[in-house]
Amino acid sequence: MGERAKRGRRRGPGRARSGEAATRREEILQVAARLFASRGFEATSVRDIAEAVGILSGSLYHHFATKEAMLHEILRGAEPLTRHTTQVAGADADPETRLAALAILRLKTLVADPVVFGIIYNNRTFFRERPEFDYVERAKSEGFEAVAGVLEEGIRQGLFRADLDVFLTIGTLYRLLAGAADWFTRGGFVRLERPPREYSLDEVIDYHLELIFRLVRADGRIDAPIPRAEAEALLAPLEPDQRGAQRREVRAAKNA
Numbered sequence: 001m002g003e004r005a006k007r008g009r010r011r012g013p014g015r016a017r018s019g020e021a022a023t024r025r026e027e028i029l030q031v032a033a034r035l036f037a038s039r040g041f042e043a044t045s046v047r048d049i050a051e052a053v054g055i056l057s058g059s060l061y062h063h064f065a066t067k068e069a070m071l072h073e074i075l076r077g078a079e080p081l082t083r084h085t086t087q088v089a090g091a092d093a094d095p096e097t098r099l100a101a102l103a104i105l106r107l108k109t110l111v112a113d114p115v116v117f118g119i120i121y122n123n124r125t126f127f128r129e130r131p132e133f134d135y136v137e138r139a140k141s142e143g144f145e146a147v148a149g150v151l152e153e154g155i156r157q158g159l160f161r162a163d164l165d166v167f168l169t170i171g172t173l174y175r176l177l178a179g180a181a182d183w184f185t186r187g188g189f190v191r192l193e194r195p196p197r198e199y200s201l202d203e204v205i206d207y208h209l210e211l212i213f214r215l216v217r218a219d220g221r222i223d224a225p226i227p228r229a230e231a232e233a234l235l236a237p238l239e240p241d242q243r244g245a246q247r248r249e250v251r252a253a254k255n256a
Contacts, residue, residue: 025063028053032070037118041126077116081109082139084238089146091234095154100231103212104205110181160216180208
């Protein structure tokens with residue numbers, strides 16, 4: 001009994017140190033992610049990260065072997081978007097419901113984790129040139145093909161315009177939603193005036209769904225109801241932390 005107690009006392013500090021190391025590791029990742037998103041991966045040095053965390057550069061190597069190892073781990077945060085995109089695109093629902101669900105999923109995900117997706121966008125040339133990060137481009141292609149399949153099915157069923165250019169449409173939708181997420185999370189308004197009021201995420205989603213469906217719908221269907229409720233039901237089985245961001249408000253003070 002006494003010996004077990006001694007062993008237990010020795011393990012206690014070890015557990016504490018392990019917890020502290022895990023906390024410091026997470027702190028390093030959060031700081032590195034912010035710097036990679038704002039400055040770019042190649043422009044951010046290990047010293048930059050260490051200084052921002054408040055430790056010596058050499059101490060980082062107790063947690064990560066290389067700067068690239070940090071980036072690989074950070075990028076894991078983007079994996080659910082691709083997985084859920086393919087799941088929703090292949091769901092048993094009409095193309096309009098799936099397209100609405102895909103738009104909601106993407107916008108909520110970008111709002112929930114703007115830093116990770118900022119890294120992917122701002123460092124896209126780097127990812128294309130580095131073979132060890134080719135999974136980033138593969139994931140983007142997989143998601144693109146999933147959305148393309150939904151649009152093509154909608155065209156065949158007469159729901160979407162017969163002359164719709166799928167390639168250009170997906171690029172437009174991605175940029176539209178990325179801009180909306182950036183505006184919503186950072187208050188980066190196009191005009192310098194303050195917004196007339198606060199906007200909820202639900203309002204932003206509804207507005208952009210209307211724009212999207214006016215772009216893709218066939219003549220005679222422009223004013224048909226947008227299946228948002230059905231789309232949300234399609235997203236409900238996804239993991240709670242990936243179904244979307246917490247409701248936020250865009251305040252006029254952001255643009256003061």
